[in-house]
Amino acid sequence: MxxxxxxxxxxxxxxxxxxxxxxxxxxxxxxxxxxxxxxxxxxxxxxxxxxxxxxxxxxxSRIKVTQISGPTGGNRGSISSTDVTWEPxxxxxxxxxxxxxxxxxxxxxxxxxxxxxxxxxxxxxxxxxxxxxxxxxxxxxxxxxxxxxxxxxxxxxxxxxxxxxxxxxxxxxxxxxxxxxxxxxxxxxxxxxxxxPTPETLAEYAYDKVKVPDTEIELKPEAKSTVNAPTWVWLDKGTFQEVKVRAELPNTNLWAETTAKPVALHLNPGTEDAETFPASGDCEINDDGSIGIPYKTGDAGKTPPCGISYLRATDGEPYELTASVTWQITWDGSGGTGGDLPDGTFETTQNMNVQEIQSINR
Structure with missing residues (x-):
């Protein structure tokens, strides 16, 4: 106090x-x-x-932070802990x-x-x-x-x-x-x-410094969907990689490396009038960094392994589709120390317009 x-x-x-x-x-x-x-x-x-x-x-702080692996270019941001009570x-x-x-x-x-x-x-x-x-x-x-x-x-x-x-x-x-x-x-x-300070102190400090790439998902159809027609969602392999950050406190021999590993993509369609695939909205990230399966000609009538089906058309205001990636956080440090930290998430939002199926009566 x-x-x-x-x-x-x-x-x-x-x-x-x-x-x-x-x-x-x-x-x-x-x-x-x-x-x-x-x-x-x-x-x-x-x-x-x-x-x-x-x-x-x-x-x-004099703690020196260095990114050891993972993407360094493009749009990146800080992750948010899934444990709302946790802080560095x-x-x-x-x-x-x-x-x-x-x-x-x-x-x-x-x-x-x-x-x-x-x-x-x-x-x-x-x-x-x-x-x-x-x-x-x-x-x-x-x-x-x-x-x-x-x-x-x-x-x-x-x-x-x-x-x-x-x-x-x-x-x-x-x-x-x-x-x-x-x-x-x-x-x-x-x-x-x-x-x-301990190695875990440095690991938790590094957690706050981890920068991960934007969640830029591929969609088919793009930006505009049709009622009851599935929208396929995927990411090409290698899009998401582990991000490792090293934190060292000079003149102490203390260090820790915090690793963020992407493990799942969660889709929130932005409306209750929608279905997600799978039903939980959680699309697993494969070992090669890919998510789902890319849409190809002839897939229009199939159910995507990762995607959304909107049940109601938009009326002037688009739905806000949110894609959030869950990052599993672990650490290793000096003296053979190591452990887990709370998972982190990073999300992006994009507008989705949904139209009714148009038919022509002759």
């Missing part, structure tokens, strides 16, 4: 490293005094962890600064940057007090301010990184689960804290 807005007063017990938790900024230049949460969160710093720039904002992780921790980078940032001018997703420090004194001069800082934990021991000269000479929380959406109350003030971790180690 997100903490309520609050005012933190500096005192001898808190010191210059006071931390605001709710998107506030703590300033430490000049005489200590009241620090209040502004009405709106400050703009997130951007850039890389070099000199005066805070490494990328807390809503921007709201927050996790990532390595941000080396000792040298943090020193350059902290002592270069008037630094302003995040130490957690909802907490910014403004002014050199906050940074140098905690990360150079071993003074405690305070983070929000279990409804109270929790003291965090300071560091000696940014841990210069040690091999490792300072880690900070990253939030996918700062408005999500669950993003407050990564409010620990930026902390040290030795190189080659992943911190043992709640919401530390």
């Amino acid at each position: 997100a903490p309520s807005r609050r005012t933190v007063r500096w005192g001898a017990s808190v010191g210059a490293a006071a931390v605001l938790c709710t998107g506030g900024v703590a300033h430490a230049n000049g005489t200590p005094g009241d620090t209040t949460t502004p009405s709106a969160p400050p703009a997130a710093p951007s850039g890389n962890a070099n000199d005066q720039e805070v490494s990328a904002s807390v809503t921007y 992780p709201p927050c996790w921790y990532e390595p941000v600064f080396t000792p040298e980078q943090l020193k350059a940032f902290s002592e270069g001018g008037n630094p302003l940057g995040h130490v957690s997703p909802h907490t910014s420090w403004g002014g050199q004194k906050l940074w140098t007090d905690h990360y150079r001069d071993k003074k405690d800082a305070y983070s929000y934990k279990d409804g109270a301010l929790d003291p965090v021991a300071g560091y000696d000269d940014y841990n210069t000479g040690k091999n490792g990184y300072f880690w900070r929380g990253v939030a996918r959406d700062l408005a999500d109350p669950d993003s407050y689960g990564c409010e620990r003030v930026m902390f040290w971790q030795n190189a080659g180690e992943v911190p043992d804290v709640p919401n530390a």
Whole structure:
């Protein structure tokens, strides 16, 4: 649950490293005094962890995403989970600064940057007090301010990184689960804290980055059908292929590959006055990536393995035929990990005009 807005007063017990938790900024230049949460969160710093720039904002992850296989051209879009309750992780921790980078940032001018997703420090004194001069800082934990021991000269000479929380959406109350003030971790180690990144974290992050091709089905007849005459639907072989996306978190040896495999095409004719073939409207995708069977001369009186028969003509307004592909999602990751994620869907809609059979009386 997100903490309520609050005012933190500096005192001898808190010191210059006071931390605001709710998107506030703590300033430490000049005489200590009241620090209040502004009405709106400050703009997130951007850039890389070099000199005066805070490494990328807390809503921007350093996770590197690469498409390993599958189509890359044409019209593509993101899949939607069939499990409406499922979402990618709201927050996790990532390595941000080396000792040298943090020193350059902290002592270069008037630094302003995040130490957690909802907490910014403004002014050199906050940074140098905690990360150079071993003074405690305070983070929000279990409804109270929790003291965090300071560091000696940014841990210069040690091999490792300072880690900070990253939030996918700062408005999500669950993003407050990564409010620990930026902390040290030795190189080659992943911190043992709640919401530390795992291969599954990366797999779920990659799920959100999978792009699949539009569902451009072939129709016969095209766009205009006749009442009670089946419309054949098919896709040529190879149209749909697996899409594999790899996600890696630098400086952690963590990686995962998320694979989306097309398994079925669902047809929704856009009206109850229609029949689908098969009756469920689910046309299986064959091993070669094809769907159904292409229409050929002489098939007019046959029932298609994948198709629609409209029972009522349109009257000015076309029916909206929706074709949605179900994608089965699996993943493999570092350390021999792997598993399943909720299926995803991607749909497209096209207009269908349906006419009555015309007859001539002689």
